[in-house]
Amino acid sequence: MLLLKNLPIYSPAKIGAIDILICGQKICKLSKEITLEGVEYDTIRFDPEKHFAVPGFIDGHVHLIGGGGEGGYITRTREGTPEEFLNCGTTAVLGLLGTDGITRDHTSLLAKVRAFREKHISAWMLTGSYRYPIKTITDDHMKDMVLIPEILGVGELAIADHRGSSVTASELKRLALDIRVAGMISGKKGVIVCHMGNATEGMTALFKATDDGTLPASHLIPTHVSRNEKLLEEGIRWIKEKHGFIDLTASEKTVKVLDELKRELGNLDNVCVSTDGLGSLPVFDKQGNLKELKASPVDGLLKTFKGLLEQGFNIEEALKPICTVPAKALGLNKWGYGSLSENSPASLAIFNTETLEIEVVISLGEIVVNNL
Incomplete structure (x- = not known):
């Protein structure tokens, strides 16, 4: 499980900074605030002024x-x-x-x-x-x-x-x-x-x-x-x-x-x-x-x-x-391809807002590029 915190996304429609919970190869939850108890998971926190995510x-x-x-x-x-x-x-x-x-x-x-x-x-x-x-x-x-x-x-x-x-x-x-x-x-x-x-x-x-x-x-x-x-x-x-x-x-x-x-x-x-x-x-x-x-x-x-x-x-x-x-x-x-929504494939690219350079790519739930 992977939790992305405070990340502005385009689903492709614009959505404000939210949390994305990835379970296996799928997005299982999108919410303003996601908290998990009693399970192991990784977390990446983002600055909503510096990052945005789009579907792969x-x-x-x-x-x-x-x-x-x-x-x-x-x-x-x-x-x-x-x-x-x-x-x-x-x-x-x-x-x-x-x-x-x-x-x-x-x-x-x-x-x-x-x-x-x-x-x-x-x-x-x-x-x-x-x-x-x-x-x-x-x-x-x-x-x-x-x-x-x-x-x-x-x-x-x-x-x-x-x-x-x-x-x-x-x-x-x-x-x-x-x-x-x-x-x-x-x-x-x-x-x-x-x-x-x-x-x-x-x-x-x-x-x-x-x-x-x-x-x-x-x-x-x-x-x-x-x-x-x-x-x-x-x-x-x-x-x-x-x-x-x-x-x-x-x-x-x-x-x-x-x-x-x-x-x-x-x-x-x-x-x-x-x-x-x-x-x-x-x-x-x-x-x-x-x-x-x-x-x-x-x-x-x-x-x-x-x-x-x-x-x-x-x-x-x-x-x-x-x-x-x-x-x-x-x-x-x-x-579910072409969008970021619950139950869609967990495939997304995360950009730096100022430089438009890719900083993170997640494909089918795996972090495959990480330039943070």
Whole structure:
């Protein structure tokens, strides 16, 4: 048991300085004053003028076992470690495969997800990769969803990209309906993360797949939506017309894009940000030849959070794209992720109010970072 005393929290709504009692992996009580008698527990006392706590960040797009490979074997990116995410306040991750679903496979990804869990970081994965028909663990994507607890859906499935399989709207719709039903059976939401490329067809397949109303748009999450202006415009239309979610890949322009989206949409209630962490950042010439490749950093959510606060966003609004909305988009809010409340996972980041530096990270009830 761990008692945090006199700590201002954002749940994500602003709450004054309170006590938080953590029992195992859960928050078991939030109250103005908590006293315990007859039990052993640890206590950390905070200065409410110097600290505040937020729910741990949720990174919905991570290449946990590395990515890349578009320029040959030497361009494969490295695997990730739980510590590098936790140091950035990220306490939940969703792992996936991208271009290379051949030399990297789902059993290795599943093992990595379980290794992350053993290090007290919440972790899930997607089955499939860029290619269609998709590769799976059980040879059936619905079985993967139903029988493997860590699998939340399919992705990242390449749409409008020269590295994809030219997935049609009908193929996308059939796959998404399967995942939706598998989600019903397994108690999950069921999503397809759609990697959006630069090809001119853009999000056409997503709009067509949902046009007759059979498939709710919330099951399709287009990612990398801010890679060009046309795609971002389609993403805005996806939210306005379909009430779906979009995902932006964290970069130096993300804060500016989020500011523009808030002005256009009125809020960020359907906008996620993820890092594409440890995936490849390739640059191709007009003929499709690889010119340059780097690995994506994993600290993009932290940089986005700080950048939004510096831009004048309040903390609750700044938490939406990196915590609150990803939890809803992926269906993790069902299990209490994206908030700090009684019975929610005890995963939170505690910041210094003046410097905005992380001083403590608690993930699933364990103190994993302590810079006090």
